[in-house]
Amino acid sequence: MELDILKAFNDYFDDAKAAMLNAASEADLEQARIEFLGQKKGKLRNLQALVGKAPKEEKPLVGKKFNEVRTEVTALLEARQQELSTASSSDAVSDFDPTLPGHPPTIGNLHPITKTITQFREIMGRFGFTVVEGPEIEDERHNFDALNIPNDHPARDPLDNFYVATAKATAGGPILLRSQTSTVQIRTMEQVKPPVRIVSLGRVYRPDTMDATHSCMFHQMEGLMVDTDVTMAQLKTVLSLFARSFLGPDVEIRFRPSFFPFTEPSVEVDMKWGDSWMEIGGAGMVDPNVFKAVGYDPDKVSGFAFGLGIERFCMKNYEVDDIRRFYENDVRFLNQF
Numbered sequence: 001m002e003l004d005i006l007k008a009f010n011d012y013f014d015d016a017k018a019a020m021l022n023a024a025s026e027a028d029l030e031q032a033r034i035e036f037l038g039q040k041k042g043k044l045r046n047l048q049a050l051v052g053k054a055p056k057e058e059k060p061l062v063g064k065k066f067n068e069v070r071t072e073v074t075a076l077l078e079a080r081q082q083e084l085s086t087a088s089s090s091d092a093v094s095d096f097d098p099t100l101p102g103h104p105p106t107i108g109n110l111h112p113i114t115k116t117i118t119q120f121r122e123i124m125g126r127f128g129f130t131v132v133e134g135p136e137i138e139d140e141r142h143n144f145d146a147l148n149i150p151n152d153h154p155a156r157d158p159l160d161n162f163y164v165a166t167a168k169a170t171a172g173g174p175i176l177l178r179s180q181t182s183t184v185q186i187r188t189m190e191q192v193k194p195p196v197r198i199v200s201l202g203r204v205y206r207p208d209t210m211d212a213t214h215s216c217m218f219h220q221m222e223g224l225m226v227d228t229d230v231t232m233a234q235l236k237t238v239l240s241l242f243a244r245s246f247l248g249p250d251v252e253i254r255f256r257p258s259f260f261p262f263t264e265p266s267v268e269v270d271m272k273w274g275d276s277w278m279e280i281g282g283a284g285m286v287d288p289n290v291f292k293a294v295g296y297d298p299d300k301v302s303g304f305a306f307g308l309g310i311e312r313f314c315m316k317n318y319e320v321d322d323i324r325r326f327y328e329n330d331v332r333f334l335n336q337f
Contacts, residue, residue: 134184146293177205181222189294196226219310226303235304281308
């Protein structure tokens with residue numbers, strides 16, 4: 001092999017070794033890799049050109065030497081890469097101070113409606129009421145008939161309810177998304193003899209026009225108390241104490257005469273909202289026809305029932321002025337709770 005070619009190989013190896021060993025960082029080492037092993041303009045291409053210029057009889061020997069030098073320089077590069085990577089990891093570990101406070105993970109919050117429902121359950125539990133549940137998809141008996149709502153009543157209008165047309169054939173009659181949680185009191189009284197003291201909390205559905213205080217899906221708390229001597233005074237006491245327990249002692253509550261097919265007498269329940277009043281539910285003494293529908297004797301028992309809008313209590317409690325905020329899934333809004 002010619003001395004010039006051999007010297008070129010040795011110089012290349014020495015220069016590459018020095019550059020890689022002197023690289024103080026991974027960025028410096030990358031520059032050395034490009035300079036000595038780069039495919040486009042690295043010095044390795046110059047050595048490759050020497051192989052082509054070697055005499056024919058020496059080309060095998062020169063080619064072998066070229067491969068050996070390239071392999072050795074590549075090995076040097078990989079070894080130095082490992083050293084710098086290990087050193088970088090060691091520095092990262094050494095910079096860690098176990099005495100400093102960590103970064104706590106971000107944890108989500110309960111939805112304000114969920115928080116309100118939990119508080120409702122707790123308060124009514126302290127009043128001696130048991131929480132029960134019922135289906136959200138109902139038949140007309142539990143949603144209307146047993147609640148003394150006649151066939152010609154406007155509340156049964158298909159335009160005022162979400163009927164499930166595809167379920168009618170298999171169910172043997174009209175099926176709808178329940179429009180009130182009063183359906184649960186019927187199901188409970190069908191299975192339990194007096195005395196009864198229950199509340200049911202859950203979603204109800206009505207095709208109302210969406211605005212600041214109305215939604216087509218919202219939550220209600222239905223309450224029912226049945227015994228031998230239940231009075232209207234007890235109903236007003238329970239609702240007043242509940243409102244004060246949840247909203248504070250300064251909340252203003254009023255009762256207005258009203259009419260519901262399933263209670264007699266009936267009242268609307270309002271609370272003070274700024275300079276005006278906002279309806280939060282309806283209540284009254286259970287109508288005798290409702291007792292008859294579930295097999296109770298109205299001459300022996302009496303009872304009261306009430307239904308409260310959970311969203312409106314939640315709005316008052318958190319000072320939210322629009323019910324739609326609860327369902328927009330805006331994290332900026334929900335993070336406030």
